[in-house]
Amino acid sequence: MKLIFELGTDGQGTDLLPECDVPKADPGPFARSSAVRLPQVSEVELSRHYAALARRAHGVSDGFYPLGSCTMKYSPKINEELASMREFTGIHPLQPEDSVQGCLEVLARCETMLCEITGMDSMSFQPAAGAHGEFTGLLLIRAYHKSRGDEQRRKIIVPDSAHGTNPASAAMAGYEVVNLPSGPDGCVDLDALKQAADEKTAGLMLTNPNTVGLFDRNILDITKIIHDAGGLCYYDGANMNAIMGIARPGDMGFDIVHLNLHKTFSTPHGGGGPGSGPVGCKASLSRFLPGFLPNPCGSRYSLKRPPNSIGDVKAFYGNFLVVLKAYAYLLELGKEGIPEAARNAVLNANYMMSLLKGHFQAAYDRPCMHEFVITLEQEKKTSGISAADIAKALLDHGIHPPTMYFPLIVQEALMIEPTETEPRETLEEAAKVMNQILDEAQKEPSTIHLQPLHTPVRRLDEVAAARRPIVCYEYPQE
Amino acid sequence: MKLIFELGTDGQGTDLLPECDVPKADPGPFARSSAVRLPQVSEVELSRHYAALARRAHGVSDGFYPLGSCTMKYSPKINEELASMREFTGIHPLQPEDSVQGCLEVLARCETMLCEITGMDSMSFQPAAGAHGEFTGLLLIRAYHKSRGDEQRRKIIVPDSAHGTNPASAAMAGYEVVNLPSGPDGCVDLDALKQAADEKTAGLMLTNPNTVGLFDRNILDITKIIHDAGGLCYYDGANMNAIMGIARPGDMGFDIVHLNLHKTFSTPHGGGGPGSGPVGCKASLSRFLPGFLPNPCGSRYSLKRPPNSIGDVKAFYGNFLVVLKAYAYLLELGKEGIPEAARNAVLNANYMMSLLKGHFQAAYDRPCMHEFVITLEQEKKTSGISAADIAKALLDHGIHPPTMYFPLIVQEALMIEPTETEPRETLEEAAKVMNQILDEAQKEPSTIHLQPLHTPVRRLDEVAAARRPIVCYEYPQE
Amino acid sequence: MGSYVPNTKKEQEEMLRAAGFSSFDRLYDDIPADVRLNRELKLPSGLSEMEVRSSLEETGKKNHVFPHIFRGAGAYRHYIPAFVKSTVSKEAFVTAYTPYQAEISQGLLQSIFEYQTMICSLTGMDVSNASVYDGAAAAAEAVAMCRERKRDTVYVSAAVQPQALSVIRTYCAGNGIKLVLVQEKDGRTDLEALDALPEEAFACFYVQQPNFYGCLEDCSAIARIVHNKGGKLILGCNPISLGILKSPGDYGADIAVGEGQPLGMPLSFGGPYLGFMAARKELMRRLPGRIVGQTADIDGKRGFVLTLQAREQHIRREKASSNICSNQALCAMTAAAYLAVMGARGLARAAESCMAKAHYLQEQLENAGCRRVHQGPYFHEFVTVCPPGLSSPQILKALEKQDFLGGLPLDDSRILWCATEMNTKTEIDQLVQIIKEVAEA
Amino acid sequence: MGSYVPNTKKEQEEMLRAAGFSSFDRLYDDIPADVRLNRELKLPSGLSEMEVRSSLEETGKKNHVFPHIFRGAGAYRHYIPAFVKSTVSKEAFVTAYTPYQAEISQGLLQSIFEYQTMICSLTGMDVSNASVYDGAAAAAEAVAMCRERKRDTVYVSAAVQPQALSVIRTYCAGNGIKLVLVQEKDGRTDLEALDALPEEAFACFYVQQPNFYGCLEDCSAIARIVHNKGGKLILGCNPISLGILKSPGDYGADIAVGEGQPLGMPLSFGGPYLGFMAARKELMRRLPGRIVGQTADIDGKRGFVLTLQAREQHIRREKASSNICSNQALCAMTAAAYLAVMGARGLARAAESCMAKAHYLQEQLENAGCRRVHQGPYFHEFVTVCPPGLSSPQILKALEKQDFLGGLPLDDSRILWCATEMNTKTEIDQLVQIIKEVAEA
Structure with a gap:
């Protein structure tokens, strides 16, 4: 099919805005010399273009989607409807606190519920995705050791079965990655772990159930080995869907957890985002959390930055509307529905x-x-x-x-x-x-x-795509 | 693909309503003896079912739709958005007048604008479709003659090129139909018309441009012949899109007009409805219009039934949300955009x-x-x-x-x-x-x-469908 | 400003020349000068999308959306599942025409076939059409269906919804059918009066279950009487009530009609709504409107088409029994999606809640001095008479002040109340409290 | 109540047996007893859809939606065309995952390719990624891109948005990059201070156009200085402003980033938003995040795939320069749909209106005694100082009482104002009138 740039002609398009009702201001030397090159396409053609794109997309509503580690569960329609209410979409992130109590209530209650499910004590919704949450979690580990003056801990232990984001996140947080080979059952090799854990160990990143879909029975031993070595245990929440309401990372000895709300808590993926990767932690680490957290304060909430916060990993309070959908999901399932x-x-x-x-x-x-x-x-x-x-x-x-x-x-x-x-x-x-x-x-x-044989295109040449990258449409020369 | 009845199993489905918070009332002997047989399908499967149905449907957004006489123009998205505002969807039709002034304003202003476009003096939005409007228009003709004691007029002249609904509507209104053969140019044969028009003639139904897409140049002669014979002229507005802002049925000598808002005024067809077929008329006929019309009354509107109203052809005030979309369209196009x-x-x-x-x-x-x-x-x-x-x-x-x-x-x-x-x-x-x-x-x-060759099904056997009709799914015997 | 005409002035000029015209005016050469509108339309100038939106937002503000609604009388506020809204707003459904070209319209045709099937299940009938304009029009079309050469008098219960009666009257006036009202007694059809009607010319009887006053009619007895006279019974029914109440089929009705709005459609100041119509098999070819039927394609694959078109006006022209050639397709899909997502269990719960809340409301109103006017069972509507010294307007005004839309005033002292699953116990208690306070003041 | 688990208890039991388990508990045999949560979760019971809706409606009422907004500071209220909303809510777009399986994901991949192209047009850059979390994260990722072994110090203008600065700081702290602020002078980067910085270790300079105070920076001069030092210029830009203002490419910037929220996304209490990132061709392989590229299928048909994945963490693991593996796909589609439906003409009008309204607002505020703090040109934001005797809170409180969200208070006397095409002249006049009345009171 055609690209949007191959539709329409010069001068087509719709006028959506009124003429300006005040005198123009002159940008002077800051003015661009020629107009931006954008599509000039009528609304009818645009609507057909996106309808055709939608027919060439495949969502959960188009069929079974057993994409491992991605938890492509059904996203209830009601949650989309709630997230489009103007009482939520029309709120500026920097409004006075009194005028955003509804938003703060959503954040606060969702935090409480997810802490109960994970066995954590507090949570920040600022991270926008799983990998973002991992990075945040690792900064918490760093801040923790630093606060204790324990700055020689430069290593993060990551099993070789881990999601690729784990080592990448550790590296981004300035850590050296210690690759831990898995045992024949895909689980952690306790002896190898004992060898790896030492006074340089800042922490361990692990998901349990692990990436081959098995629950590591030795989990308490694993977290104990790390704790005994003075490290912290980080739980990658990508695989939380198996155990929510059944077992809690907090009870397994983990200190920090990130969740993928767009996996376990049913918010739709949108073709790759927006997601939400909140990070929860034990009370001892709460003071390091990023962003501003809603604190109950009588019958209302106020936003407070944790005293030793690592700062911000994103502007404002995270992907709020995504959190809202997860909150609605939690209300729907409740204590019976989650397990x-x-x-x-x-x-x-x-x-x-x-x-x-x-x-x-x-x-x-x-x-x-x-x-x-x-x-x-x-x-x-x-x-x-x-x-x-x-x-x-x-x-x-x-x-x-x-x-x-x-x-x-x-x-x-x-x-x-x-x-x-x-x-x-x-x-x-x-x-x-x-x-x-x-x-x-x-x-x-x-x-x-x-x-x-029957897809809109057949197998594509990925090698050619990477070798001579075309990542931007080139308009034909006129 | 499967029918919805072939999905799911006993006991599936979602619970959307809370349990009742007051004591149950017993229907006693009025209770049905067994549950209604309805689909028992999970929301995920339902969503896939309707997604699959949508992929097997073809709308204006899926491509060119040159379906003659149906005016499949693009329906602006903004109109759908406006028609879903709760300030309109949440209004009970029998609320006190003071609480529905917005709705009345829409009806009143839309009436004014469409009267200007058609050259009529007032309009009722009660008819829900073109054919419904025709029937209404014919009842106006009947009421008019009756009010003059002129009850021998039992005939309606309809050209043989007319939409099939014209003669059917005339019959429904109790009229005898006089079929008028077209001339070789598809237009009205003036001599034949003169012959047909007499003291039994209640009126003429015509569209101009006619159903072969030509404007009948003799239109003033035509309407004069009917008027001279004591009849009224009814304009079938199905073909209004060619002439809006260019020529007006009222100026051609027509006394009554119906419009298809779902054609000329861009409200989408919804696969066959809901439409809207308002009927406008000259001042002399206004007192016969059906339903209640919004009358300006100082700075507000009140609903009034015309003094000699033919009654109602539908409950309440017509397909209000459809009228709302047409009103938005009129605001968008305005006096320049319409012609x-x-x-x-x-x-x-x-x-x-x-x-x-x-x-x-x-x-x-x-x-x-x-x-x-x-x-x-x-x-x-x-x-x-x-x-x-x-x-x-x-x-x-x-x-x-x-x-x-x-x-x-x-x-x-x-x-x-x-x-x-x-x-x-x-x-x-x-x-x-x-x-x-x-x-x-x-x-x-x-x-x-x-x-x-490439459609979801190929040519279908329509004869078999009509000969041995299967119009309802039969559940398999258990 | 907006015109949605994609072609630029330049393109238009080129097309004009290519089609053989020297100017835009030439396009309209066929329109005589004295018929042309030789002036601008007296309309405002076109507005941008942004202006139209703010204009209609302003208009919308002149309406008041009541958060607490206890009014029905033909239009009912029920819970609309999110699934329903998201489903019927799909672009391909919204922007399609009547599915004349079956091969690319299977989605619409199948959805209507499914709708027809669900309406048959609900009503206990054999065949349903693809829907008509609304419940009142459905009643009028049903009455017209029953007219026969020697049977040209139709009887209508005085206890039916006034709008339905009015539309039936209009249709009957059009095609010369005689219409006679059968009086009511204590809010129900007077069975003795019905029984006393002459057999001759008796085409049909139309009654509603529940009726306008919310009362449940003795439809079994009515069916017996009507059939004894050789007439047909048309039963108007509330579709939600059929989740727990006997269906028209259970009573032996010949035709079932009703207002489908409660099945997932918002109140919307009265429309678009949905008229459903179903009948016994023998009446299939007299049923007006579109009907979808199952068939097979040339490869033997199941498919659906518009069928039985021989009944329709584009074939029969003036010999057609009805002129209807559209349906409320998107509303029918709404109803089907609603029934599918609610399921039998959900529909029964909705019906039970409606009935239970109405009965609770009625008891509480009784306590507040608003006694019920009629005896006997009712579904989710009932009529009260105001306590001495209080009038309907007084009570309703007081409620409106507290953002409650009370029942429909039938006159100065009688009010028709309605409760649905949307009304909570708390809300009902508040309503009654407000009335008590007015009574005491 | 709702659980969205379709299988009935009966089916579950059958499946359990078929899979070889004697009970549900056996499924979890691998979880040691001392790790299990042997109690119910301390959560409320599940609610029906209807209850959840009313619960969140209640919650929503605790927010206040201001009809009149004059606050920006990183989140902007613009007109969102109806086309945009209806497009991006299509189910297939909303419910898909990252398009790993290109053959059935051409719709998503093409939409991202189109997005990338439009971002390149807008910014004057050669290559764009598929988007990142938000504008602040984009700035932080861009800074990380520029780090080289011998160039590990990044400079940031003190006049950038505080959130962006904060996120850059956090990222830098993580990976050990040195961050130094370059002071501002009269609301702009102090060019002398910039010029005085050492060449050594100079990785890059990050500045915004317009900056946090709305002021337009002399980016040509900045680019010259930065490039002279061998560093890279990262320009953060407001995408709407690019409808009429020079692009990062025009200034010679190496990387362009920004907050894409103004391109069709609602305010939404801060998210989801969109970080856009584009760069010169030479930096393509250092760009983090997803990138879509054009290729052909085995029949030679054009198609699109995720490409240059060798950069990414699932291949490079700890050697990857970024861990980002998702994008804000639906937000990117929103931005593309917005840019497409607005077109160059519409975007320019939006930008012109923003600038004009802000200037009108500023003049009127000046009349009311709120003088602008800085000199020089600005786009649609500016800072005022309160008239003697009046404080920021006093002014803002008075405005809030009249349903106006005024500018952002920077401190007790300074306010950062913003106007967009959504603010009418009438509204601006009203705002100023309110302030005048406060001043007089």
Whole structure:
């Protein structure tokens, strides 16, 4: 289809603003010499353009989306409606406190509820995404050690199964990353951890359930080893959906947690954002939190910066409307719904895993939490069928593929996370399709490399894209 | 795809309402013996179901829609936004007058503006659609003659080129229909009209431009003949888009007009409704109008029923939110935009006609108004290519076909109405596609009968549908 | 300012020449000079989008949205699920025309087929059309359906909603049907009066369940009487009430009609609403309006089309029984989406809540001295008479001052109240408290 | 009540057995007993959708939406075209993840490619990323981009928005970059102070145009000085202002960043907003965040993919220069839809109106005794000092009483005002009148 720049002509477009009712001000030498080059397209053509783009996009509403580690659960429509209320969208972030009590109530109550779920004592909503939360968490670790004059702690221990953002965040926070190899079960190797943890250790970053979808039974030992070495334990909340209401990072010995509200707490992803990655911590670390937090003060709230705050990681109070949607979700589920969602996420994952058994090889053959990893390693060797082949073939069936090639510790990995909002029938249909794809590919391996056949475009040349990057439309010369 | 009844299972679904906070009331013998059979489907599956339905629908936002006589112009987004304001959607129709002054203002101002455009003196918004407006208009004619004791007028003259609703509406209003054959130019045959008009004539129903897209130059003679015979002239406003701001039915001698706000005044069609078909009339007929009209009364409005009102044709005041959208449209276009829109509708139609020349046969080879009719009569005879063939072939190109087989006075008719909101490029592309389809079909006539090939379903068996009607899903026996 | 004409002046000129015209005026050569409007329209100049928005915001402020509503009488405030709003605002649904081209309109056609099926389930009927303008028009169309050569008199209960009666009257006046009212007794159709009607020329009887006063009619008895006379029973029904109450089908009605607004449509000062119409199988070909039917394509795949068009005016012209050629498609989709997301469980809860809250309200009003006028069971509406010394306007004004829209005043002393699931107990208690205070003042 | 778990208890039991578990508890066998939460969560019970809506409506009422806003300082109220809202609320856009699977994500990828192109046009840069969290984070990421082994000191003008400065400070503290403030003089960067900085270790200079006080900086001179020292110039800019003002590219800046909120996003108590980031071609591979590139599929058809991923953390892990792996995709689409529907003409009109209204406001305030603090040209913000005897809180309180949100108080006597195209002349006159009345009282 055409790019927006290939539509319309000079002079087209709509006039949306009135003429100015006061005298013009002259920008003088600051004036730009020629107009910005922007689309000149009528509203009807624009509306068709975006309608066509929407038809070429695939959301949760278009089908099953078992993208591992991304928790593509259904986002209730009511939350979108609430987040578009002008009582929230029309509020300037720098209004007087008395006029924003509703916003502060949302932040404060959401904080309380998420602290209860994570076992933390306070929380800042300023981070806008998971990686942003990680960075924030690491700055808290830094501030903590610094406050104790314990500045030789320059190392963060990160398992090799971790999300790629973990080491990157640690590096951004100025830390040296100690890579911790996983044991054969994908879990932390306690001996290796004991060896790694020492007086240089600032902390450990871990998610539990881990990135292969297993709960590390030794979690209390792990956090104890770190604490004994004087470090802090950071919980990557990307995998919280399996355990909310069942177990709490705080009770596992973690000191800091970030959550992905756009995963576990159902706020939609918007094609990559906006998300929200609040960071919670134990009371001993609260004074370092970034931003301004709503403090109850009689019957109202006032905004206060924590006394030893690390500062700000974003302007204002985070992605407020995203927090609002998560708050609404928490109200909807409540104390019964939260663990019920977790249980069903785990049930759906195990059920789906059982349906794939006999066709696909599970990377770890034991019950999983909210997601599981299958490996095409054998297939790749014997018949050349890769994880990507299976993924691309699924596209023709209206199913979003699982996460491919992650975690790195599993070869030819496909990571499947059905989430609790999928009905049984969807799981059964998807498993049937996957099994069929594999069967057919095994019979005739050559065909699968050509798939997908029915998508708006077929397999794209990513190498060429990176080698000679075209990242901006070039208007034809006139 | 599945029907909604084929999704979900017993017990699924979401609970949206709270439990009742007061004691239950017992319906006793009035209680139904078993629950209503309705879908039991989770919200995620429902959302996918309707998303899939939307992908199988085609609106103006999905492409060119030159459906003749339907005026599928672009509906500005702002109007939808305004019509969803709770200050309008939250108003009960039977609230005290003081609390609905905003609604009355919309009705009153919209009436004034549309009266100016049509040359009428007052207007009722009660009719919900064009056909509803016709029926209302005919009741006005009836009431008028009755009020004069002139009850022998039992006939309504309707040209054979008229919309099918015209004779049906006349019949519904208790009139006998006199069919008036058109002249060779698709216009009214004056001699035939003179013959038909007599002391039994209650009135004439006409649209001008007529249904072949031509403006009847003899319009003043026509209305005079009817008036001289003691009848009234009714204007079918379906084709108003060509002449708004250019010429007015009131100035042509018409006494009553209905408008399709969902055509000329841009309110979207919603897949068939809701529309709005207000009826305007000259002052001498105002006292017969249906419903309650807003009367200015100092700085406020009050609702008054006209003294000799025909009653009501619908509850309350018509499709208010539709009227609101049309009102917003009138404010947007204003006195400059209204005739500009009309002129461009006519220009686009003539331009498109010129692009098809040489390939397609125009039914009337002269400049047209907002639409024009082509005929496949010759093609059908020589190569078997019908109007329907061309229409169905267009479906594979993302273009909505023109109106087929209307008006009845043209054989193998395709009626094309581009509207003013289409850019030149769209007209050129569509004309190219149509010309190509015809060229290819002429070379290889057999292939076109199989088209479309790429739509969600292919040509459907309409005969079977009508012969053994299945109009309701039958649940499988359990 | 805004005109939504995309082509620039330059393009227009080029197109004009290409189409063979020397100027814009030439386009209108067919319009005689003495018919042209040779002046500007007397309208304001066009406004920008931003100005239109602020203008209508100003207009909107002249309305008052009552947070507490206890008025029904044909338009009801119910909870509208977020799913419903987000679904029916999809651009492809909103901007499509009537699905004449079935191959690219399966989404709309299937949604209507699903609507028809749900209306049949709800009403206990065999066949539903794709909807008509509103409940009152549905009643009028149903009456017209029942007219036969020798049966040209229709009877209507005096206890039906006045708007419905008015529309029926207008339609009947149009096509020469005789309309006779059957009196009411204690807020219900007087069965003796009904029974006493002549068999001859008896086309049909129209009654509502619940009726205008909220009372539940003895529809089984009514059906017996009407059928004994060879007439048809048209039952107007509140769709929410059917979540717990017997359906028209249960009573043996021939045609079921009603106002579909409670199924997910906002109050909107009276429209757009939805008229639903369903009937027994034998009446299928007399049903007016669009109907969608199932069929198959040339590959044998299931598909849907507009069907039974032989009934319709574009084929039959003046021989058609109705001129209706549109439906309230988007409203029908709203109703279907509402029924789907509520489900049987949700609809029953809505109905139960309506009934329970109305009964609680009525008890509390009774305590405040507003006694119910009628005897016998009711659903979610009922009529009270004001306590001695107080008038309807006094009570309603006092309520309005506290932001309560009270019931509809039927006259100086009688008020028609309504409660729905939207009214909380607290709110009801407040309302009654306000009335008590007025009574004491 | 609501849980959005579709499967019924019965289905769950069946699935459980089929997957080989004897009970729900067995699913969690891997979680040691002493780690489990063996109690209910201390949360309220789940609410129905209807209750959640009314609960949040109540919460919303505790906010006050000012109809008249004259405050900016990093968050601006502009007209949001209806087209923008209806476009970005499309379900497929809202509910998609990052477009990893390009074949079914062309809609999102193309929209981002279009966004990148428009940001390049706007800023006069060669390459834009797919957006970052907000303008402040964009500034901080840009600063990190410029750090080189021997150039590890970054300079920031004291006249930048405090939030941006604060975030830069936090990021710098994290990765050990030295940050030095360059003082301001009469509301602008002190060019002499800038010129006097040492060349050594000079990584970059960050300044805003217009700056926090609304003043327009002499960016040409700044670029000269910075480049002479071998440093990079990062220009933070207000995207609306670029409709009429020179772009970062015109000034020779190396990186352009800014807060994209004015491009169609509501105020929303501070988020979600949009950080845009664009740079000269040479810096492309140092740009953090997602970037979409054009390529072709195996049939040669144009298509788009996430590209240059070698920079990113999931490949480079701890060697990545940034950890950012999401963007504000829906906000980027909002900005693109806004720029597309406004067009160059509309954007220029918005910018002209902002500037004109601010200047009119400033003149009127001057008349009311609120003199501007700084000299020299400004865009749509400026600082005044209160007349003798009046304090910022007094003025702002008086305005709030009349439903006006006045400028941001910088201290007891200085106020930072802002006007946009949303402020009418009438409104400005009213505001000034209120102040005059306070002054007289």
